[in-house]
Amino acid sequence: MRYFSVNDSAGMTVLRDISFDVTQGEFVCIVGPSGGGKSTLLNLLGGFLSPSEGEILVNRKPVRGPSAERLFIFQDSSLFPWLTVAENISLGARHRTPIEREAIVEDYLRRMGLSGFARAYPRELSGGMRQRVELARALAAGPEVLYMDEPFGALDFITRMNMRNEIVRVWQVEKKTIFFVTHDLEEAVQIADRIIVMGSRTQGIQADIRVTLPRPRDVDSPDYLATRDRLYRMMGISLKVGQPVE
């Protein structure tokens, strides 16, 4: 059982009195309006920021800074452009023996559908492929937690849908704890076990919803739509597009 709690307010009080526990292997989506502190929260959880009050615990140990146990994945690919795909992926495995390292890289290349691209450079790949390499790189390092900050935001719709499948599949196999920030409510309902809804600045957590829909999530099912609609209403979004002006 792993969990951590967060109590925080920072700087210009970006976040105030945030507190929640997460169990190991949970897929948590953090949604909310822009500027609401989602990324700040992620950085705190991952150790790139320190709370001005309170603490963050992973496995009951306080988080003291960045670590390869807590890996981030960003929207715009952060792959090193001067390393090949294989070299990027092996970044997390660099302390292993060469044989182990090669096996790990091969394994993730295959699992993420990147066979044949080992010696390509990131520039030569499409956005979707780059995100897959990023995932592979993170997984190859064997972290405890993954922190994903709107990772599919820059991708086209179809690729985004594919990547959602991809991340759920990966999560089911690797059983990592995942924090996934997104502004896309549909995305959250489609992939998460749990959705934390942030309000705007300092409003803190508005809601903490458990999504119990079975996977694979059926986007047409009434239960899915009910959950989604609930979120829409919570965020004040109308279900009717193109309301005539009064």
Added chain:
Amino acid sequence: MSDPSVQPSKPISPAVAVVQPGTGRWRTRLLPVATFLALLGLWQLAVIVSKTDILPSPLQVGKGLVELAQRGLLLKYVVASLFRVSWGFLLAVVIGWPVGLALGWYSAAFRAFNPLIQVLRPISPIAWIPLAILWFGISDLAPIFLIFMASFFPIVVTAAAAVRTIPPIYLRVAANFGLSRGELFRLVIFRATLAQVVTGLRIALGVAWMVVVAAEMIAVDSGLGYLIVDARNAGKRYDLVVAGMVLIGLVGLALDLLLRRIENLPDVRCGEERPA
């Protein structure tokens, strides 16, 4: 689940991808060569028709080159110039590259030294000649020093700028993965700045080559710069003067092409398309 829209390809060369009449490789070579020969012909014609004696004709220049070769001076002078440029340039690279990287990385050092560098950099290497002669006398050391001065600052500035413009996201990834200082330097800083620095080296070499010629005109008694000055002073041999200029141009071009080769190595380019 692979992406069907991407091939693990080498970049397609323009000559193949662009199918237009008149852009085959034969044509792309032909145009500059034909232009060059045409201008050469015009030059020859101009000299003959005007019966001038203040400009040698291409034929005279060509004969001058042959004469230099026969006297054994062509090779000797080219080698002498190359020798000086190599030493001065390599010294500047070996010292300037690490210094530049360090200045770029340690902001305190940058703040400390940058104003000084910005003041020294625009001083033309030619202006250093009197001091160079004073310190090193008429010897190989004076031009080598001048070439070092000419190359050092551009290399330092380029390397420092390259480090300072490494996108912070890469440094964050390095911190996330727990890279040690040595790994950070080897895997990130050095590699991230490599392409930019190599381009800077190529440009610095171009400057160095120009400087060596100027330096040789004043400070030594061999080399292509000396050839030009001596040809004029010792007999108004302007055919040899222009022949010397041609040699300078050709060797300079060769040096530039050599560095471009290095720039285009896959390890340096990292998947970036080659300029056409």
